[in-house]
Amino acid sequence: MALAADPALDTLFLPMSSGALDWPAPGGTLFLRARAGVALNAARRHKPVCEQSFRPWADALERDGLAVSEANSGRFERVLVLAPRQRDESRALLARALAQLAPGGVVVACAANKEGARSMQDDLARLAGPVHALTKNHCRVCWTAPMDADQVDAALQAEWRALDGPxxxxxxxxxxxxxxxxxxxxxxxxxxxxxxxxxxxxxxxxxxxxxxxxxxxxxxxxxxxxxxxxxxxxxxxxxxxxxxxxxxxxxxxxxxxxxxxxxxxxxxxxxxxxxxxxxxxxxxxxxxxxxxxxxxxxxxxxxxxxxxxxxxxxxxxxxxxxxxxxxxxxxxxxxxxxxxxxxxxx
The missing domain is CATH 3.40.50.150 (Vaccinia Virus protein VP39)
Incomplete structure (x- = not known):
């Protein structure tokens, strides 16, 4: 069965497919709010660690043979984020993505234009400093420079990590x-x-x-x-x-x-x-x-x-x-x- 179009997923992988970013070694990528799709299948040799709390999407990832869990606590050279529409939730996810970077790691985040892509880019820049960005498919993908802990606004990161708490x-x-x-x-x-x-x-x-x-x-x-x-x-x-x-x-x-x-x-x-x-x-x-x-x-x-x-x-x-x-x-x-x-x- 053909996979449904997923413009945000396709756009998320542009920095890697265009050569703007390299892939880390297999297993060195964490994918937050991962979704199955053609673009992810094309990147499966890099063995991204997928996280998804919505059961239908988690099931789809497992059917594609990808490692998926509800939560991961390690540190990774690359953290990919499909940002959610709700802004507090999105800010908390970006803050968490930065917290799970290994030294020198890069966060890559994407959202559809109609679901707050520009706000998402601005939020990532507030946390991590200037970011790169590409637009395609009515979506926007942005990514940080290689990051170390002292480059992140720690106070803002702590504040935003708590935004989606109970x-x-x-x-x-x-x-x-x-x-x-x-x-x-x-x-x-x-x-x-x-x-x-x-x-x-x-x-x-x-x-x-x-x-x-x-x-x-x-x-x-x-x-x-x-x-x-x-x-x-x-x-x-x-x-x-x-x-x-x-x-x-x-x-x-x-x-x-x-x-x-x-x-x-x-x-x-x-x-x-x-x-x-x-x-x-x-x-x-x-x-x-x-x-x-x-x-x-x-x-x-x-x-x-x-x-x-x-x-x-x-x-x-x-x-x-x-x-x-x-x-x-x-x-x-x-x-x-x-x-x-x-x-x-x-």
């Missing part, structure tokens, strides 16, 4: 961090679903796309007959916070770093979900439809799915394929809450 939100109820979905607030769609949940949900349930654990927390507070709850989340940074936010829960919990679109191995009495519906800035109904299919496959006969979605998203056909008794429970502020029952006796 912090309290929602009047202190939850820990969250920049870069997660709706990281600094309770998402309106999730809040609507929580407010619509029936008190009679019972048995073992699952939260698909659990984030930092808000919806799971509401299920446990509102539904006293729940005896167990499993949280499925693709972003490891969110799942780690969900563990903390639900510490001391009254029922056994399971935490799964998992791509829900690949299906679920367990069986449940009920499932709740506010599924993702976009990739980048584009709506992608296929994501939510895949969540619905996974829920249909994982529910026991008579089990219930409680789902919230943007009102315009076309989920009805996917619901009809896997469920009976599909009904819209509530519509408000551009969202719809749906209950769907799995065919068969409970």
């Amino acid at each position: 912090r309290r939100i929602a009047e202190g109820r939850f820990l969250s961090r920049p870069g997660l979905f709706a990281w600094d607030r309770i998402d309106a769609a999730s809040a609507l679903l929580a407010d619509s949940l029936p008190a009679d949900l019972a048995g073992r349930g699952a939260d698909l796309g659990a984030g930092f654990g808000y919806l799971a927390s509401e299920v446990l507070a509102r539904c006293p007959a729940v005896t167990g709850l499993d949280l499925y989340e693709a972003e490891a940074r969110a799942l780690a916070l969900a563990r903390e936010n639900l510490a001391g829960a009254r029922v056994p919990l399971g935490f799964h770093w998992h791509d829900v679109t690949r299906g679920l191995a367990e069986r449940f009495d009920f499932i709740v979900s506010n599924p993702p519906f976009h990739q980048g800035r584009a709506d992608e109904p296929g994501l939510g439809q895949a969540f619905i299919a996974a829920a249909a496959g994982a529910l026991r006969a008579g089990g219930r799915l409680w789902l919230v979605a943007n009102r315009h998203l076309p989920y009805e056909a996917a619901l009809a394929r896997g469920f009976t008794g599909v009904r819209t429970v509530r519509e408000d502020a551009g969202f719809k809450v749906i209950e769907a029952t799995k065919a068969g006796a409970a």
Whole structure:
């Protein structure tokens, strides 16, 4: 299957492919927020150490035979960064990249123009001094001079490294961090679903796309007959916070770093979900439809799915394929809450 175009990934490798930078010895490169793609496959002989906390992208790297982990602590001659859009998260990642350089190492960072490329370049220059830059594919790649520790603005580096650390939100109820979905607030769609949940949900349930654990927390507070709850989340940074936010829960919990679109191995009495519906800035109904299919496959006969979605998203056909008794429970502020029952006796 052909790999999808990834302009930022392609642009990131320009300094090496153009000869502006050499590759270090195999294993001497750390790639933060790595993504699989043609450009990375072409560089595989350099054996970059890839880090990725988003499970679908980590799985894609592993399928390509690349070494990948959630976190690395060593020092490297080259650190590559695909900078995220959220600025606090991006600044923290740049500061960390510099901290993981071996003496004389170089940081290379890239972002799409529409996702803050110029700000990313300015931020890297504030930390490390003048940088080189190239533009292509509506993206910008920039890189530092060979760096030693005393060339970095240490005070600013320490300040920025803390920017994506866990912090309290929602009047202190939850820990969250920049870069997660709706990281600094309770998402309106999730809040609507929580407010619509029936008190009679019972048995073992699952939260698909659990984030930092808000919806799971509401299920446990509102539904006293729940005896167990499993949280499925693709972003490891969110799942780690969900563990903390639900510490001391009254029922056994399971935490799964998992791509829900690949299906679920367990069986449940009920499932709740506010599924993702976009990739980048584009709506992608296929994501939510895949969540619905996974829920249909994982529910026991008579089990219930409680789902919230943007009102315009076309989920009805996917619901009809896997469920009976599909009904819209509530519509408000551009969202719809749906209950769907799995065919068969409970």
